[in-house]
Amino acid sequence: MGKMNLTDLHYVVEIDKSGSISKAAKELYVAQPNLSKAIKHLEREFGISIFERSSKGVKATREGQKFLEYAKRIIYEIEEMKRDCSDLGKENLSFKITVPRASYISSAFAEFIGMQSKETAIKAEFQENSSMHAIENVLQNGYSMGIIRYLCENEPYFQSLLDLKGLDAELLAELPYMILTSADGDLAKRELKTREELEDGVEILHGDWKLPTGEYTELSENGESLHPHNKIYIFERGSQFDILREVKNSYMWVSPVPEKLRKNYNLVQKHAGFSGQMIRDVLIYKKGYQKKLYEREFIEHLKETIREMM
Template identity: 40%
Template sequence: MNTLHFKYAVEIEKTRSITQAAENLYMAQPNLSKAIKELENSLGITIFRRTSKGVIPTDQGMKFLAYAKQILIQLDNMEAISSPDRSKERKMRISVPRAGYISKAFSEYIAASDPADDMEVYFCETNSLRSIENVRDNGYNFGIIRYNTAHEKYFTDYLAEKNLETQLLWEYEMLAVMSAEHPAAEEEDLTYAGLSAHYAELCQGDDAVPYVPGAVEKLFEANRPAGTKVRRICMFDRGSSLDFLLTVPQSFMLDSPVPDSLCGKYGLVQRRCSFPDNSFRDILIYSAGRRLTDIELALVNRLYEVRNEAAFKEYI
């Protein structure tokens, strides 16, 4: 059995197209089709079937591809052992939510790296479903997803379906983050209902839950006063969000606790903000059976350290 054919099959699954996969692999389409046919014959199964949505794996194909990905990862790890120069490479793709503690940990990790090392790192801030897709289909080493605990079952089932393993990074309550000039910055006993009734809410666009369209909006809608006009601005760039909070001091954002150093840098304050469903989790995700490398573990450890800076602080 030719393990190179495993790579071909994984590429077809990723692109959902034999034509596109052949182009990505720099080979002729007939040669790719022949290689997959030989692989299917040697396994005695059909890996792919054609549909109106493209080429997709069969049930047996899904099981094969899960094992194939693990084998390719292990082969890459074995190559690293025999290549001394590989130990000095930092090649990594990570997909994460927009969170101050994550960006701070990442920046500090890069700052502490050896300038003599080769480096190629992709740091993608996006929503949870896209992070799952990135880890599952787009070659990302690992990801972090964020969800409300009320939706945990949906994410747990979806991650199992995608053959991804998980590790709890942080469970926390969202805080209201706002400019120090915000009219409510010094008020006591802030509530989401009160803030959303009087001020514009800056959202980060992570509003999708597997199998349940509109679940996030329904959750927040249930915590707004009846008849409240919705004033929500969705931004997908963390830097723009911070600038917006300063430029529009009557706005606020719900976020995981932010390290004090970042709040001071951007002139922000963060306050406890009560609402019944205020329980969230950040979860580390990676392919089942995969072991994180030393350089990946170094970043994960830094994430836990920066998390602790914010987690053990008392908020009012």
């Protein structure tokens, strides 16, 4: 006695649907004798009569109806298994992360996404925001992780705040604020030991945040006095490199920028001797949160980017 196969089940289900062996043969592009053979095979296998034949076609018997219910269920389960198993070879990358405006972070994120195989289903949200908004996003808005930035001198305040909010923290990097400017401009040739050496420059500032403060905050009238008269406010971060490249005496306060990005835009970064500010970039997430594999891989890639910069 031969064993039942899935093809025979497909045949009898289509025959039942068509009500005719000849019609089913046309739908399946199969010779009628093959369908008749499948019916006889299954009827012998299970010791039942699946169809009643008449001049009008075929109709399932009572026991045949029960058999067809099982057959349809088996076909459905097999198809479902095929779909599920086809996805087993694919990784799903789905996470939300909120970060400060930092070129090394955005560069590392872009590289990480670019490293994924074409089989990976990607759904990611990458939002640049202030430290307070990052904390809110992790607590209330479904972000699995965040990176916050603050001045080293504000460490006690932020540690207390994170403990109060029930967030864990991992130090990613302790970095100096630096001046980023065109390699062809006058500022690139100066030692920048005093603030006065920047007075004839044009400072580029993000219009919604005040820099350099370590922790990004909203602009205020008091904050304006910290900056020279020549300012360009931008609201799209992508435009900052074009301005730095084309406006030779322009500059920005930034955390260290990856070398390949500086080369692409013909920029240099310089230490400012009058500024001893150090910032900390800290990874945050809810207490007890278990990072997914791709999240751990992204953080490791980010740390590698930091090591290369330093």
